Amino acid sequence: MTAAPALSFVKGHGTQNDFVVIPDPTVSVDLTTELVSALCDRQRGIGADGVLRVATAGALVGAGVIDALPDGVAADDWFMDYRNADGSIAEMCGNGVRVFAHYCRAAGLVDSDTFPVGSRAGSRPVVVHRFDAVDADVSVAMGHVRLDGPSAVGIARGRYIGERVDVGNPHLACVVEGLTVDSLAALDLTTGAQLDADVFPNGANVEILTPLAPSESDVDFTAHMRVFERGVGETRSCGTGLVAAASAALHGIGRDAGVVGITIPGGDVVVTVADGAAVLRGPSRLVARGELNPGWAVL
Numbered sequence: 001m002t003a004a005p006a007l008s009f010v011k012g013h014g015t016q017n018d019f020v021v022i023p024d025p026t027v028s029v030d031l032t033t034e035l036v037s038a039l040c041d042r043q044r045g046i047g048a049d050g051v052l053r054v055a056t057a058g059a060l061v062g063a064g065v066i067d068a069l070p071d072g073v074a075a076d077d078w079f080m081d082y083r084n085a086d087g088s089i090a091e092m093c094g095n096g097v098r099v100f101a102h103y104c105r106a107a108g109l110v111d112s113d114t115f116p117v118g119s120r121a122g123s124r125p126v127v128v129h130r131f132d133a134v135d136a137d138v139s140v141a142m143g144h145v146r147l148d149g150p151s152a153v154g155i156a157r158g159r160y161i162g163e164r165v166d167v168g169n170p171h172l173a174c175v176v177e178g179l180t181v182d183s184l185a186a187l188d189l190t191t192g193a194q195l196d197a198d199v200f201p202n203g204a205n206v207e208i209l210t211p212l213a214p215s216e217s218d219v220d221f222t223a224h225m226r227v228f229e230r231g232v233g234e235t236r237s238c239g240t241g242l243v244a245a246a247s248a249a250l251h252g253i254g255r256d257a258g259v260v261g262i263t264i265p266g267g268d269v270v271v272t273v274a275d276g277a278a279v280l281r282g283p284s285r286l287v288a289r290g291e292l293n294p295g296w297a298v299l
């Protein structure tokens with residue numbers, strides 16, 4: 001048993017998908033599974049859906065945290081070293097990139113509103129449309145979206161068919177015919193999502209959404225969604241999941257492009273799909289900053 005180290009942190013969220021941000025430019029924090037789960041624990045830690053370590057890609061390669069620079073990522077790029085609440089590593093986190101970019105801009109790590117954020121899935125260029133110390137509005141170029149065909153998931157006593165979608169990380173996006181906002185809200189996600197392990201050997205995130213409704217506003221369609229995340233459980237939002245859901249829903253009505261506004265329990269985002277790629281736009285809020293005491297948890 002070891003005592004958890006003293007750490008400086010920032011707490012932030014993107015549509016209530018919340019993160020403990022750990023600035024660690026020298027990569028001196030050993031982000032073990034135990035440390036990450038303690039940080040994310042809502043009773044004994046700060047509480048969050050995940051951890052975002054802030055360091056350059058080059059420093060993370062030098063420390064052996066990542067093996068090599070991922071595609072398109074330069075050594076000097078700020079890199080989002082993302083961990084799920086259970087301590088597992090995921091390739092990408094769309095809401096995390098918004099919060100990460102907001103933190104980098106507000107902390108003065110970058111002096112431009114457009115810059116690349118490194119992730120294990122590759123470079124994710126961002127545009128910070130506006131920011132202050134607390135709030136920001138950020139777009140993330142989420143890269144290539146790959147639709148891989150159908151699969152099924154069991155949730156409570158129901159079985160849902162969805163589209164497998166790779167957004168750098170794996171998803172099953174299920175558009176449910178006849179699902180209303182009320183029946184979506186009533187869905188029981190407490191017992192998790194049972195995926196086909198042969199199809200998803202590394203697990204996946206599962207999105208359940210209402211069919212696209214045509215919109216008269218500044219988006220083409222709207223939908224409502226809930227999500228069950230790999231390594232976390234139900235969260236109030238998932239950026240990669242929103243991109244997967246918008247892409248699958250458009251595909252389901254025979255379109256490969258469109259602007260979709262999606263409401264999740266944590267708020268609203270806009271996903272623009274075109275040319276096999278997507279842009280995610282939404283808010284970021286930096287809620288608090290502080291210091292964890294030495295020995296704040298026993299690991």
Ligand SMILES: N[C@@H](CCC[C@H](N)C(=O)O)C(=O)O
Nearest residue numbers: 090093094095169238239240
């Ligand atoms: N909340 C994230 C996704 C985080 C990773 C996911 N749980 C996984 O394991 O793939 C997002 O906003 O995209």
